[in-house]
Amino acid sequence: MIRFDRVSKRYPPGIDALGDLSFEIAERELAVINGHSGAGKSTLLKLIAAMERPTGGAVLVGGQNVGSLTRSSLPYLRRRIGMIFQDQKLLFDRSAFDNVMLPLEIAGFPPREAAQRVRAALDKVGLGQREKAMPIALSGGEQQRLAIARAVVNRPSLLLADEPTAHLDTDTANDVARIFMEFHRVGVTVLIATYANDLFPRARRLRLDHGKLLT
């Protein structure tokens, strides 16, 4: 599903975020990227979603070299990937329902089918009763679950999450982790960058240290 082939990423002026990284993540796999802050976890996820381009090597997603995608074909890659961002990137000027609706509007779903899907996604993360709430009125855990609902409403085959349990208390973090496990169980490839070591005991572990993979 994902293949990194001798990938490096250097930010100007000569800061190496990732160096000579090679690994592969199979379809339906659940993998966790561990590492200290600044180890390059976020950069790695951004390379997969083509939010950044590698300075060396190739990143392949579903056999497609994402570093060489044109600007006009980027959107279609991103629609196949569900992304949960470190800062969530919820839109605070619209309801929970409309936040989750956005990816479906973008993909051009018929409105009625889209509304059903939005409700299903909200139900799945336990926000079925809060669809009219504005994000500002949601707790930290609820906001995180809303971000997850938005990432999965399009039924992507790949789910990327950047520190999805940061700033959450233990119980809420466990809740969120359980949601990711459920998606993994139904066949979604899940890749999570996290500082927490113990939330996903059965996941494959990739350890990053200063931009290098520890084996």
Place this chain on the structure above:
Amino acid sequence: MSIWLTQHLNALRLALRRLGAMPLNTLLSLLSIGVALALPAGGQMLLANALQLAGTTSTAPQISLFMANAADRRAANEIENRLRRYGGVKQVQFMAREDTLARMKSGQGLREVIDALPTNPFPDAFVITAADDRPEAMEGLAAEFRRWPKVEHVQLDSAWVRRLDALLKLGRTAVILLGVLLGAGLIAITFTTIRMQVLTSRAEIEVSQLLGATDGFIRRPFLYFGALLGLGGGVFAWVLVGAAALWLRTPLGDLVRLYDLTLVIQPLGTLDSALLLAFAASLGWLGALLSLRQHLRQP
């Protein structure tokens, strides 16, 4: 309902919501666009009315030829025959002095004056339409007629028509010039308004891009926004011009009556109105497009 239509309706709804979200800004933008467009539109309205006025009067320039008062009917007949045989003359209309007298007597207030005169003060006259109505040709004809016997006075009636014609041409150029200038102003207004919109919608644009929105998807509501702004300004300009037409109707009518003409000033016609609105909407759209090209790629 097709997906294409759904997406356009969504974009339109979003554009309307953004217009409604800042009513004061929207109102001020509409006001400035409306006033900017009202100038060329108003010019076009006046021009159309002036053309209408010029059209109701005979635009074919004519030469009036007056016989000497002492000339008798035989002399007049001779001149008439000469005129009819003359090369450059297209049409000759004879106006007998008795007819002129009768016509003038029927006019208000002149009767007493004319009755007081011992003899008919009006000479026999001809109204001549020339085959070639360029000013030089007309002048040539007039000069020739002046040399004929018993001809007292030859007058070119064409001067004011030509002046009006020249004025209208100038007016048309001025309207086009105003239209181009203020059209550019409209583009500038939407350009900056859209820039503000892009800045305030920064988060939404970024998130949409990360969720797989194409450039077209992101642009669409802004383009609708620009077109709606232009269209709204166009409607506003139309109302302004219509109100001005109503307001000017009486004073202008009074003015032209002094020149023995009648004019009921009309607001913009259907075609001009449609053109104004289409022009306004497409310029708004264009301003938005230019602004997006500038501000969307480089945040």
